[in-house]
Structure formats: structure tokens, C-alpha cells
Amino acid sequence: MSKVSIPQGTRDFSAETIRKRNFILQNIRSVFELYGFQPLETPAMENLDTLMGKYGEEGDKLIFKILNNGLSDPKNIEKAKAGFDKLMEGKNTPELTERALKYDLTIPFARYVAMNHGQLSFPYKRYQVQPVWRADRPQKGRYREFTQCDADVVGSTALLNEVELCNIYHTAFMNMGLRDYELKINSRKMLVALAEMCGGADKMIDITIAIDKLDKIGLEKVKEELAQRGLVENQITVIENYLNLTGSNEEKITAARALFSQNETAAKGIEELVYVSSQAGNTNISIDFTLARGLNYYTGIIFEVKGPATVKMGSIGGGGRYDD
Amino acid sequence: MSKVSIPQGTRDFSAETIRKRNFILQNIRSVFELYGFQPLETPAMENLDTLMGKYGEEGDKLIFKILNNGLSDPKNIEKAKAGFDKLMEGKNTPELTERALKYDLTIPFARYVAMNHGQLSFPYKRYQVQPVWRADRPQKGRYREFTQCDADVVGSTALLNEVELCNIYHTAFMNMGLRDYELKINSRKMLVALAEMCGGADKMIDITIAIDKLDKIGLEKVKEELAQRGLVENQITVIENYLNLTGSNEEKITAARALFSQNETAAKGIEELVYVSSQAGNTNISIDFTLARGLNYYTGIIFEVKGPATVKMGSIGGGGRYDD
Numbered sequence: 001m002s003k004v005s006i007p008q009g010t011r012d013f014s015a016e017t018i019r020k021r022n023f024i025l026q027n028i029r030s031v032f033e034l035y036g037f038q039p040l041e042t043p044a045m046e047n048l049d050t051l052m053g054k055y056g057e058e059g060d061k062l063i064f065k066i067l068n069n070g071l072s073d074p075k076n077i078e079k080a081k082a083g084f085d086k087l088m089e090g091k092n093t094p095e096l097t098e099r100a101l102k103y104d105l106t107i108p109f110a111r112y113v114a115m116n117h118g119q120l121s122f123p124y125k126r127y128q129v130q131p132v133w134r135a136d137r138p139q140k141g142r143y144r145e146f147t148q149c150d151a152d153v154v155g156s157t158a159l160l161n162e163v164e165l166c167n168i169y170h171t172a173f174m175n176m177g178l179r180d181y182e183l184k185i186n187s188r189k190m191l192v193a194l195a196e197m198c199g200g201a202d203k204m205i206d207i208t209i210a211i212d213k214l215d216k217i218g219l220e221k222v223k224e225e226l227a228q229r230g231l232v233e234n235q236i237t238v239i240e241n242y243l244n245l246t247g248s249n250e251e252k253i254t255a256a257r258a259l260f261s262q263n264e265t266a267a268k269g270i271e272e273l274v275y276v277s278s279q280a281g282n283t284n285i286s287i288d289f290t291l292a293r294g295l296n297y298y299t300g301i302i303f304e305v306k307g308p309a310t311v312k313m314g315s316i317g318g319g320g321r322y323d324d
Numbered sequence: 325m326s327k328v329s330i331p332q333g334t335r336d337f338s339a340e341t342i343r344k345r346n347f348i349l350q351n352i353r354s355v356f357e358l359y360g361f362q363p364l365e366t367p368a369m370e371n372l373d374t375l376m377g378k379y380g381e382e383g384d385k386l387i388f389k390i391l392n393n394g395l396s397d398p399k400n401i402e403k404a405k406a407g408f409d410k411l412m413e414g415k416n417t418p419e420l421t422e423r424a425l426k427y428d429l430t431i432p433f434a435r436y437v438a439m440n441h442g443q444l445s446f447p448y449k450r451y452q453v454q455p456v457w458r459a460d461r462p463q464k465g466r467y468r469e470f471t472q473c474d475a476d477v478v479g480s481t482a483l484l485n486e487v488e489l490c491n492i493y494h495t496a497f498m499n500m501g502l503r504d505y506e507l508k509i510n511s512r513k514m515l516v517a518l519a520e521m522c523g524g525a526d527k528m529i530d531i532t533i534a535i536d537k538l539d540k541i542g543l544e545k546v547k548e549e550l551a552q553r554g555l556v557e558n559q560i561t562v563i564e565n566y567l568n569l570t571g572s573n574e575e576k577i578t579a580a581r582a583l584f585s586q587n588e589t590a591a592k593g594i595e596e597l598v599y600v601s602s603q604a605g606n607t608n609i610s611i612d613f614t615l616a617r618g619l620n621y622y623t624g625i626i627f628e629v630k631g632p633a634t635v636k637m638g639s640i641g642g643g644g645r646y647d648d
Contacts, residue, residue: 004374004435007423010367012436015450018363039342043334043469044368044425044455045388050328064369065391067421069459072414084408090396097391099331101368111328112336126339131368135393145367 009144122155333468446479513593
């Protein structure tokens with residue numbers, strides 16, 4: 001065992017690190033419990049067809065697939081060869097891989113709810129603290145095996161859930177002494193309204209994808225990308241005005257009301273943001289109209305958490321409502 | 325998601341089960357800590373060559389291998405095809421699978437020690453409570469993903485370690501109210517001595533494999549298997565006499581001393597058993613000369629734990645010294 005190594009993008013955790021991590025994870029678990037969420041644990045592996053097609057094309061490529069066993073067994077060789085040919089065409093291959101490591105905790109949770117619908121009482125509030133696996137290129141702060149801490153509610157349309165999730169973030173971070181974190185919120189309805197205002201609803205995805213990059217590439221590049229995606233000058237001006245809404249939460253809301261005037265979708269989105277930010281006992285909430293998030297299934301309030309500026313870590317939390 | 329399912333041999337754990345499991349696992353963790361073992365966590369996946377060849381031919385087949393990503397990428401297709409051909413010949417294929425899910429916690433621990441030799445102080449006592457994966461045929465009480473709780477010492481030849489491990493079992497089971505469990509111990513040296521006495525050391529593996537089946541197939545079938553493995557009648561009689569050593573721990577020791585008379589290896593094994601059973605504060609220890617265990621790397625005391633007879637679960641714990 002002289003040249004042994006550990007797989008790229010994975011880590012051993014020694015006693016010292018485990019103790020620190022347990023402090024953090026136990027704090028998060030106990031806050032989840034405090035707010036009435038119940039623990040759930042799902043297996044590391046899921047059936048491949050449960051996972052495929054749920055994370056976009058890019059996501060599918062990052063799923064770790066598990067090779068079926070006994071493929072070289074004479075009775076399986078024929079099937080295995082057919083499966084391999086499909087794999088070489090870039091296709092999904094139950095003949096070769098029936099199972100895969102879970103990519104996040106959301107889809108396994110949805111699978112659990114679908115399988116146990118009759119036994120659960122709704123609203124069902126569950127939390128899960130488990131590792132997930134992604135065949136990402138390993139780089140600073142990005143691992144192929146890492147732990148996610150999720151709390152989700154299913155079976156309730158109440159905005160009170162969002163308020164509660166803001167309070168969970170706040171309680172967890174205050175307990176850990178992270179006073180300077182920032183909880184950004186937006187409503188996906190604002191982006192729908194923006195698309196309506198400037199280009200018809202069909203441009204919503206293009207606008208969202210471009211805005212989602214603002215943090216990384218800056219306003220000028222976002223405008224370039226919008227142009228490349230077929231938006232014309234006066235549309236881009238509308239988007240720029242939207243992205244430039246600044247000030248305190250109250251000032252942004254007032255400015256957004258003026259910008260969107262009679263747009264009904266925007267009115268709903270603003271109402272959500274006002275309700276959540278005013279009801280939550282969370283003083284670190286910042287309404288951020290530039291927050292977009294990549295996942296297109298979000299329908300309402302979306303969240304993103306940043307650590308203090310001194311911690312150059314990007315997003316350390318996020319989520320949102322997906323009602324459909 | 326109407327026909328969703330969970331992979332065979334895996335389980336979801338609901339809140340109720342998680343709370344019960346946590347009671348048990350936390351008890352085990354805290355007993356390990358009480359005895360000075362430090363926590364370690366290793367990734368779910370290991371490099372395939374770390375795992376292959378460590379669990380025997382049968383074990384190799386039960387390892388869940390992870391398909392490399394990007395195999396259908398034009399630049400990888402050539403390599404992937406070569407890898408697949410090897411796989412069809414039943415060979416290990418880094419071109420197709422570089423990684424696999426861990427099969428136990430022992431080999432990852434050995435890999436960790438090999439990689440971090442310079443940073444560790446010895447004796448290094450670590451515990452690990454993590455899931456492992458085996459592509460076993462799922463059946464009652466056997467799962468493809470299950471949790472192991474291991475405590476190992478590296479860098480100490482002292483028999484005191486065995487005494488401590490006996491006490492750990494006892495403390496953990498007493499804390500959980502499992503008063504009727506049984507901790508069987510034997511020394512691998514007794515099996516070496518038995519082979520020496522009756523057929524030369526080269527028969528040790530054959531004898532061990534046959535004896536290991538005693539529980540399942542009974543004495544007559546063990547004798548048949550010994551005969552099939554080339555042992556002759558008077559050799560089988562010696563083994564039968566050995567297997568029939570009964571009574572209290574003291575009675576068995578006395579009888580074993582008589583049976584092996586001047587055999588030095590047996591004398592060492594008996595000394596180990598007397599020391600461990602007399603020093604441990606564990607009143608559930610039963611010396612069992614028929615205990616063999618499948619793994620051939622054991623060199624000294626071996627352990628196996630059985631629940632109360634009413635719990636028909638087979639072995640619920642085990643291990644042993646492997647000095648080499």
C-alpha cells in the first residue's frame with residue numbers, strides 16, 4: 001500500500017475536523033428540529049431513471065453512475081454489450097447502469113414522498129443532512145462528495161413557510177456566531193414580470209440565465225449576453241433599470257413598484273417579498289432583484305446565502321419555492 | 325414520478341427509525357470515545373485499486389464500481405472500448421471504472437494510515453461509523469447499504485487492546501440494555517495449532533473454512549467437508565475432539581491444555597484467551613474453540629458477537645487482531 005491515494009475531489013475527515021463539522025451540523029439539525037422538521041435519510045444510490053433528466057443536460061453528465069454487477073457473467077454479456085453501445089452514443093443504459101449516486105437531496109425527497117404518499121401527513125416538513133456526489137471538476141471549495149443540509153415543506157402554499165425558512169437561517173447562523181452573513185431574497189415572479197414588461201414571457205429563461213451571471217461577469221457582459229440572446233436595445237435598458245434598483249429594502253420595493261407600475265405578476269412578487277421580509281425575525285435579509293438562480297422550476301421566493309465578504313466562498317446556501 | 329422505486333437492498337429511514345438508530349449509534353460512538361478512540365470519516369468512494377483483491381474473489385464481485393464520466397466523449401471512446409473488452413473478460417478496468425463504493429471500513433482505514441503515516445501518533449486508535457456497500461443478494465436482514473461501527477488500534481501489540489475491545493462491547497450492549505448478548509472469543513493460534521497437530525500447517529485454511537461452517541451445517545457435514553478437502557479419518561477425529569471441547573470457560577481451557585499438551589502455538593493461544601477473558605470486565609465472554617471467521621489475515625484473538633437466542637440475527641459484531 002505504498003502508492004495509495006484518495007479519489008480526486010474527496011476528503012478524509014480527521015478527528016479535529018469531524019468535531020468542528022459536528023458542531024455545525026448538530027446546530028443545523030437542532031434548528032431544523034426546533035422548527036418542526038422531521039429527519040429523513042435516503043440511500044446513497046437511487047435508480048438511475050429517478051435522477052436522469054432532473055438536473056438539466058449539464059447535471060446529467062455530472063451524475064456518478066454505478067456499473068451493474070455480474071456483467072461479464074455469460075448470461076449477461078449480450079445485454080452488457082448492447083448497453084455499452086448505447087453508452088457510447090451518450091445514452092442512458094439500464095443494461096449497464098441501473099443505479100447512480102444521488103446528486104442532491106431534493107429529488108430523493110420527491111421520490112420518497114411519491115412512494116410514501118399514503119403514509120405521510122401533510123404539510124410534511126422534512127430535513128436531511130447527507131452527502132451528495134457530483135462528478136464536477138474538483139477546484140477550490142468544490143468537492144465531488146459534499147454534505148447538503150436541506151429543509152423542505154411539501155403540501156402547503158402558505159408564505160409562512162418562507163418566513164420560517166428565513167428564521168431557520170438566522171437562528172442557525174446566529175448560534176454559530178456568523179452575524180455578518182447575508183440572506184438575499186427575490187421572487188421568481190419579478191423575473192417573470194420583467195420578461196413580460198420587456199419581451200414577452202418566452203424570453204424569461206434567457207433573461208434569467210444572463211442575470212444569474214451578474215455576480216461573476218458584471219453588468220456590461222450581462223448586457224452583451226442579453227444582446228446575443230436576441231434582446232434589443234430598449235429591452236436591455238428596461239432590464240438594466242431593473243438591475244440598478246438600489247438602496248435599503250424599503251427603497252428597492254418603492255422603486256420596483258414604480259418601475260413595474262400596473263404589472264400584476266410584479267405586484268404579487270413584491271407582495272411576497274414585503275410579507276416575508278417584514279414577518280421574519282431576520283435582520284440580515286436583503287431584497288436583491290438581481291438574484292436569479294439557475295433552476296427553472298422555482299415559482300416564488302428564492303433564497304441565497306452569502307458568508308461575510310471576508311470569506312470568499314460564494315453562495316453557502318440557497319433554495320426557493322417550487323409549487324409545480 | 326408515479327412508478328418510482330428505491331434500489332433493491334436499500335432503505336429510506338423515516339424520523340422514527342432515525343431516532344432509534346441515533347440512540348444506538350450515539351451510544352456506540354460515545355463508548356468508543358470513552359475508550360480513547362478518535363473519530364475518522366473516509367469518503368464513500370475509494371480508488372478501485374485500493375479495494376480490489378482485498379476481500380477475496382467473492383468480495384471483488386460484490387464491489388459496486390462507479391462508471392467513469394465522459395466515456396462517450398470522442399477523446400475517450402477508444403479507451404472506453406478497450407476497458408469494456410477487459411470488463412467482459414472479468415478484468416479490472418481503470419479505463420471504465422477508476423472508483424468504487426467502499427466495501428468495509430478496514431481497507432479505507434489502512435489506506436488512510438498509509439497516506440498519513442507521518443502525521444499520526446501511534447498507537448493510533450480510531451473509530452468509524454459509516455455506511456458501506458455490497459452488491460449482495462438482498463435478503464432478510466442483509467442490505468446493500470448498511471452501517472458499520474468499527475474501532476481499530478494500529479501500532480500496538482499489547483493484548484490490553486483486546487481486553488479493551490471486550491469492555492467496549494460490554495459497555496455498549498449494557499448501555500442499550502442488551503444483557504443477554506454473547507461475546508465469543510477464540511485465538512487464530514488454536515486453529516494453527518490444530519492444523520499442526522493433525523495435518524501440517526498447510527491444511528490450516530481447509531480446516532478453518534470447514535469449521536467456519538459448523539453453525540450453519542452441523543458437525544457431520546463439517547466432517548464430510550474435511551474429508552472432501554483431503555483430511556483422513558484420524559485427522560478428522562483430532563478435529564472432532566477439538567470441536568467437542570465443552571463446559572465453562574475454565575473447563576474448556578483445561579481440556580484444551582490436555583488436548584494440545586506440548587504444542588507451543590496452542591500454549592500461546594490459550595495464554596491469550598486466559599488473559600483476555602480474565603482481565604476484561606466482561607461477564608458475557610464465552611471462549612468458543614469452534615469460532616473460525618472467514619478472513620485469513622487474522623493472527624490472534626478473534627471476536628464474534630451474537631444477540632440473545634430470541635433474536636435470530638446471526639452475528640451482529642466481530643473482528644480480530646491482524647498483525648501482518
